Amino acid sequence: MENIVIIGNGIAGVTAARHIRKLSDKRITLISAETDYFFSRTALMYVYMGHMKFEHTQPYENGFWKKNRIELVKGFVTQVIPEDKKVSLDGGKSIFYDKLIIATGSKPNKFGWPGQDLDGVQGLYSKQDLDLLEQNAPNNKVCKRAVIVGGGLIGIELAEMLRTRDIPVTFLVREDSFWNGILPSGESQMINEHIVEHHIDLRLSSSLKEIVSDENGRVKSIIVEETGEEIPCDLVGLTAGVTPNIDFLKDSGIELGRGVKVNRFLETNSKDIYAIGDCAEQHKAIGNRRPVEAVWYTGRMMGETVAQTICGNKIPYNPGHWFNSAKFLDIEYQTYGWVFSERRKKAEEVHFHWRHPKEKICITIAFHKDSKELLGINTFGIRLRHEIFDRWLTEKRNVEYVLEHLMDANFDPEFYKTYENDIVNQFNSDFGKSIHSKKKSLKRIFQFA
Amino acid sequence: MSTYDKSMALTGQPPKSLSTSQKLATLTGVTGLGIMLLAIFNVSFPNKTLWLSISLSALFAGILWFSWDAYSQKLPGIKNDGVWFKSISNRGFWAWVAGLSLTGFYIILYFYPEYLGLVSDGDNKGVIGLFDPLSKALSGNPASQWFVYGTLYTVAILAFGIKFLWKYRHNRYEKLRTWSVMFFQTAFAFIIPELMARLNGDKILNGGSLPYYDLKNVWPLNYYNFESYRIKGFLSSGDIGFALLVFGILSIFVITPILTYKYGKRWYCSWVCGCGGLAETAGDSFRQLSDKSTFAWKVERWVVHSVVVFVTLMTTAVVYSYLGTDTSKYWLTKSSFLIGVAVLLTLVFVWVMLFKRDQLQKDAQYGAIGYFVIIMALLGMHFFSGDGNVFLFKSETLRKSYSFLIGSIFSGVIGTGFYPIFGSRVWCRFGCPMAAILGFQQRLFSRFRITTNGGQCISCGNCSTYCEMGIDVRAYAQKGENIVRASCVGCGICSAVCPRGVLKLENGPLEGRIDSNQVLLGNDVDLMTLVNQK
Numbered sequence: 001m002e003n004i005v006i007i008g009n010g011i012a013g014v015t016a017a018r019h020i021r022k023l024s025d026k027r028i029t030l031i032s033a034e035t036d037y038f039f040s041r042t043a044l045m046y047v048y049m050g051h052m053k054f055e056h057t058q059p060y061e062n063g064f065w066k067k068n069r070i071e072l073v074k075g076f077v078t079q080v081i082p083e084d085k086k087v088s089l090d091g092g093k094s095i096f097y098d099k100l101i102i103a104t105g106s107k108p109n110k111f112g113w114p115g116q117d118l119d120g121v122q123g124l125y126s127k128q129d130l131d132l133l134e135q136n137a138p139n140n141k142v143c144k145r146a147v148i149v150g151g152g153l154i155g156i157e158l159a160e161m162l163r164t165r166d167i168p169v170t171f172l173v174r175e176d177s178f179w180n181g182i183l184p185s186g187e188s189q190m191i192n193e194h195i196v197e198h199h200i201d202l203r204l205s206s207s208l209k210e211i212v213s214d215e216n217g218r219v220k221s222i223i224v225e226e227t228g229e230e231i232p233c234d235l236v237g238l239t240a241g242v243t244p245n246i247d248f249l250k251d252s253g254i255e256l257g258r259g260v261k262v263n264r265f266l267e268t269n270s271k272d273i274y275a276i277g278d279c280a281e282q283h284k285a286i287g288n289r290r291p292v293e294a295v296w297y298t299g300r301m302m303g304e305t306v307a308q309t310i311c312g313n314k315i316p317y318n319p320g321h322w323f324n325s326a327k328f329l330d331i332e333y334q335t336y337g338w339v340f341s342e343r344r345k346k347a348e349e350v351h352f353h354w355r356h357p358k359e360k361i362c363i364t365i366a367f368h369k370d371s372k373e374l375l376g377i378n379t380f381g382i383r384l385r386h387e388i389f390d391r392w393l394t395e396k397r398n399v400e401y402v403l404e405h406l407m408d409a410n411f412d413p414e415f416y417k418t419y420e421n422d423i424v425n426q427f428n429s430d431f432g433k434s435i436h437s438k439k440k441s442l443k444r445i446f447q448f449a
Numbered sequence: 450m451s452t453y454d455k456s457m458a459l460t461g462q463p464p465k466s467l468s469t470s471q472k473l474a475t476l477t478g479v480t481g482l483g484i485m486l487l488a489i490f491n492v493s494f495p496n497k498t499l500w501l502s503i504s505l506s507a508l509f510a511g512i513l514w515f516s517w518d519a520y521s522q523k524l525p526g527i528k529n530d531g532v533w534f535k536s537i538s539n540r541g542f543w544a545w546v547a548g549l550s551l552t553g554f555y556i557i558l559y560f561y562p563e564y565l566g567l568v569s570d571g572d573n574k575g576v577i578g579l580f581d582p583l584s585k586a587l588s589g590n591p592a593s594q595w596f597v598y599g600t601l602y603t604v605a606i607l608a609f610g611i612k613f614l615w616k617y618r619h620n621r622y623e624k625l626r627t628w629s630v631m632f633f634q635t636a637f638a639f640i641i642p643e644l645m646a647r648l649n650g651d652k653i654l655n656g657g658s659l660p661y662y663d664l665k666n667v668w669p670l671n672y673y674n675f676e677s678y679r680i681k682g683f684l685s686s687g688d689i690g691f692a693l694l695v696f697g698i699l700s701i702f703v704i705t706p707i708l709t710y711k712y713g714k715r716w717y718c719s720w721v722c723g724c725g726g727l728a729e730t731a732g733d734s735f736r737q738l739s740d741k742s743t744f745a746w747k748v749e750r751w752v753v754h755s756v757v758v759f760v761t762l763m764t765t766a767v768v769y770s771y772l773g774t775d776t777s778k779y780w781l782t783k784s785s786f787l788i789g790v791a792v793l794l795t796l797v798f799v800w801v802m803l804f805k806r807d808q809l810q811k812d813a814q815y816g817a818i819g820y821f822v823i824i825m826a827l828l829g830m831h832f833f834s835g836d837g838n839v840f841l842f843k844s845e846t847l848r849k850s851y852s853f854l855i856g857s858i859f860s861g862v863i864g865t866g867f868y869p870i871f872g873s874r875v876w877c878r879f880g881c882p883m884a885a886i887l888g889f890q891q892r893l894f895s896r897f898r899i900t901t902n903g904g905q906c907i908s909c910g911n912c913s914t915y916c917e918m919g920i921d922v923r924a925y926a927q928k929g930e931n932i933v934r935a936s937c938v939g940c941g942i943c944s945a946v947c948p949r950g951v952l953k954l955e956n957g958p959l960e961g962r963i964d965s966n967q968v969l970l971g972n973d974v975d976l977m978t979l980v981n982q983k
Contacts, residue, residue, distance in 0.1 A: 011908070040908040040909045040910060042908075042909055043907070046911065050529070050530055050532055050534040051527075051530070051911060051914070051946075052533065052909075052911065053533050059908045059924070059927060164530040164531065198524065296907050323903070323905070325905050325950065326949075327949065330526030330619075332948065332949065334949070383950035383953070385902060385903075386904060387902075387903050390903065411902055411950060411953050412953075413620065413621070413944050413945070413953060414953075414954060415625055416620075442957055446958050446960075446961065448958045448960050448961070
C-alpha cells in the first residue's frame with residue numbers, strides 16, 4: 001500500500017490528509033513537532049485572551065485520527081533524502097515514503113535587528129510561541145510594557161491579546177498608516193483611530209533600531225530608529241510578517257526560493273514530493289496573487305488540490321476569486337476580489353469609498369475605470385455573502401449593478417441596521433449617477449425558481 | 450497551563466480580577482440574598498414590604514452595578530475576555546459553590562417548602578412570609594413557594610437581561626431577543642397569571658376558578674395542562690375558561706407548527722420560553738460549559754426523545770383516566786380518544802417515513818420505528834384487553850413519576866442547579882419534550898437555517914465553544930455546510946462571536962437548505978464538483 005507522508009499538521013497538511021482518506025485507502029502518516037493534534041492556528045490568540053481553552057481550538061476529536069486511519073507521528077523532521085525516499089526525524093528515526101507532502105508553514109520574520117534573540121523577544125505563530133508568551137507576559141506585573149514591531153495582522157492581534165491583560169502596548173508601525181500597503185487610505189485611517197481608541201500607543205512611521213539587553217540577557221528596552229527614543233519594555237513582539245519554514249530542506253536537492261518551488265500541480269522538482277500551504281512558492285504568481293500565499297484559505301485549497309493529484313486525478317491548483325477576512329480588535333474585515341492600496345493599485349482601478357459618519361464602518365469598492373467592471377470590495381463592520389460576490393465577480397458585473405443589489409449581499413445578523421441606501425446615495429453624488437437600491441430578494445440570493 | 454487558576458480568590462490578574470466597584474456590587478447583591486436567608490431562619494422583619502423591597506432592590510442593583518462596571522468602559526464588541534480563567538465560569542471553586550447552593554435551593558423548593566416557611570393552614574412564615582405583601586398586592590392571596598420562586602426568577606431574567614443587553618449592545622438581534630424574553634417572563638409568566646387569579650369566583654367566569662396558567666407555557670413543557678383538575682377549572686369558568694382550553698390545544702397543534710415552520714424553534718426557545726429566558730440571561734456566563742462531544746450528542750438524542758415518548762404516554766393515560774365511556778354524555782370517550790392519539794401518531798410517523806426518511810440517520814430511523822411500535826403496542830394492548838389501567842401502569846403512577854423525575858429533578862435540580870457545571874441549557878437539550886418536538890420539526894420542516902458563508906471559516910472554534918446547546922457548529926462551518934440541527938435554539942451567539950462573519954441565522958427556502966455538499970471553499974468550480982462526488 002502506498003505510504004503518503006505529510007510533514008506538518010496545519011490546515012494544509014490536514015486538509016490533504018483528510019481528502020486523501022476520502023478518496024483512497026492509502027496509508028497516511030502525518031508528522032508534526034508542534035502539537036499532537038491539529039489545531040486552528042488563527043485561534044491561538046483566543047487562548048491567551050481566555051475566550052477558549054487550547055483544546056477548543058482543535059477542530060476534530062482526538063479519536064478522529066485513528067478512526068480515519070491517519071497515523072500521527074510527533075517529531076521534528078531534520079532532513080529529507082529524496083534519493084532514498086526517506087525523511088529523518090530528530091532522535092534518529094526515519095520514515096520512508098512513496099509520496100511526500102511538505103506543509104511546514106511559516107516562521108516569524110527576523111530582519112537581523114540587534115538583540116532579536118534576547119529573552120523576552122518573540123514572534124507569534126506556533127503553539128510554542130503561545131506558551132512562551134504566557135511566560136513572558138502572564139500579567140502586567142511581570143510585563144509592564146510590551147512593544148510590538150510590525151503593523152500587520154499578527155501585530156494587531158498581539159496588541160489586542162496583551163490589552164486583555166491590561167498590559168500597556170506600544171505598537172511600532174513602519175508605514176505612515178496601519179497596513180496601508182494593503183488597505184486603501186480611508187480604511188487604514190479608520191483602523192488607526194480604532195487602535196488608539198483601544199488605548200494602544202500607536203507609533204506610525206516608526207521602526208525598530210535595536211533591542212537593548214539587561215545584565216541577564218533579557219530585553220530591557222528598545223530604541224526607535226527614527227527618533228532614537230528608548231522605550232523600556234519586558235516583551236518585544238516581532239510581527240513583521242512571516243517567511244516559509246524550510247530550513248531543514250537546504251541540502252535536500254529540492255528547489256527552494258523563498259519557499260519550496262512548485263508548479264501548478266504543487267509538484268516540486270523532485271519526483272513524488274509536493275509542497276502546499278504557506279511554505280510553497282509558485283514559480284509564477286497566479287493572477288494577482290503572490291507566489292507565496294500565507295493564508296489559511298489557500299492552505300486549505302492547496303490541500304484539497306494535492307489530494308486529487310495524489311489519488312490519481314491530476315489537476316492544477318486553480319484558486320477561484322480571491323477572498324480573505326480578518327478582525328481588527330472589534331472591527332471585522334472581509335474582502336472579495338482585488339482592492340489595492342494607493343501604493344499598489346494600477347491606473348485603471350477606481351475606488352468608491354463610503355464611511356459611516358460616526359460608527360467604525362466603511363466599504364471600498366474597486367472597479368475598472370472604463371468598463372465599470374467590479375474588481376473587488378473591502379468591507380469593515382459589514383458582513384457580506386461570499387457566494388454572491390463570488391457570483392458577481394464571475395459574471396463580471398459592473399459597479400452600478402453591484403450597488404443596486406448590495407442588499408442581496410448583506411450578511412449581517414437579522415435586524416441589524418443596514419446602510420445600503422446611504423452607500424448608494426454617496427455613490428450617486430460622487431459619480432453623478434441616480435441608482436436606486438433594490439430590496440433584498442431571497443429568490444436572487446438562493447437562486448430558486 | 451498556569452493561567453487555568455482554580456484558586457478560590459475572587460481577585461487576581463486582569464482580566465479575571467474584580468474591580469473595587471465590582472466587589473462592592475457583589476456585596477450589595479449578596480446583602481439582598483442575605484435578607485432572604487435571614488428570613489428563612491425566621492428572623493422576623495417588622496415591615497415586610499419594606500424589607501422585601503430592600504432585599505429585591507439590593508439584588509437587582511448589585512447585578513446591574515457589577516455589569517455596568519464590567520462593560521461600560523469597553524467599546525462595543527465581544528466580551529469574552531478571561532471567561533476560561535475565572536473560577537465561576539470555568540468550573541472552579543465558585544462555580545461549585547454556586548452550583549451546590551442552587552441545587553440545594555431547588556431541592557428545598559420542590560420537596561421541603563415548609564423550610565422556606567410555607568404554612569398551609571395559617572400565616573406563612575420565613576421567606577415565603579416575607580413575600581406575602583407582594584403576592585397579596587398582585588393576586589390577593591398569600592405567597593407560596595412558587596410565588597417566591599417566580600419572583601426571583603423574574604428578577605434574575607430582568608437583571609441579568611440588562612447585563613446581557615449591555616454585553617451585546619452592538620448586536621440588535623441579541624438585544625431584541627432579550628427584550629422579548631424579559632417581556633414574556635414579566636408579563637406572561639409573572640403578572641398576568643397572578644392578575645387572572647383575581648378573577649376567580651367572579652361572575653365573568655360564571656363563578657368558576659381558572660387554574661394558574663402561564664399562557665406561553667405550551668404542553669408538553671407544561672405537562673400538566675390537560676390534567677383533570679385543570680380541565681375542570683377551564684370548563685367551569687365560562688367562555689373564558691373554554692377559550693383558554695382551546696388556546697392550550699391550538700398552541701401545540703396549530704400555532705407552534707406554523708411559527709416553527711416560518712422561523713425555526715427559536716421563536717419559542719430563545720424569544721419566548723421562560724426556561725430559555727433564564728438560560729440566556731442568568732445562564733449566559735455558563736454557555737461555554739456545554740459538552741460538545743459526539744458522545745454527548747448521542748446521549749442527547751436518545752434521552753430527549755425518550756422524554757417526548759414518556760410525556761405522550763403519560764398525558765394520554767391521564768386524559769384517558771378521567772374520560773367517560775358513554776358517547777351520549779360527551780362526544781369524547783376513552784376509546785375515541787385513544788383512537789385519535791393513535792391516528793395522529795401514525796400520520797406523523799408515516800409522513801416522516803415516506804417523505805423525510807432520507808434526512809434521518811440510521812439510528813434515528815430505528816429509534817423512530819422502535820418507539821412507534823412500543824406506543825402502538827401499548828395502545829393496542831389496552832384497547833383489546835379493556836383493562837382499567839392504560840399501558841400496564843396506573844395513570845397516576847405515570848403522572849407522579851413524570852412530575853418527579855422530569856418536572857422537578859431534571860428541569861429544576863439538574864437543569865438549573867448545575868448551570869455552573871454543565872452549562873445553561875442542560876434541560877433544554879437533554880430533557881425538554883417541547884424542545885424535542887419543535888426540534889424535530891425544525892430539522893425536517895422549517896425555513897430556518899444557519900447559513901455558512903462560503904469558505905470564510907477559519908475553524909477557530911469560538912462558535913462551538915459558545916454554543917450553549919453543545920452543537921459543534923464549526924464541524925459544519927469549516928466544510929461550508931449550513932447548520933440545520935434539531936437542537937439549535939437560534940440564540941445567535943455563534944454568529945455573534947464569529948470573528949470572520951461566517952454564520953447567519955436566517956429563514957429561506959426549504960430547497961437546498963440542508964446542503965451536505967462542500968460548497969465554495971474558494972477553489973475552482975471544477976474541483977469542487979469533484980470534491981462533492983459521492
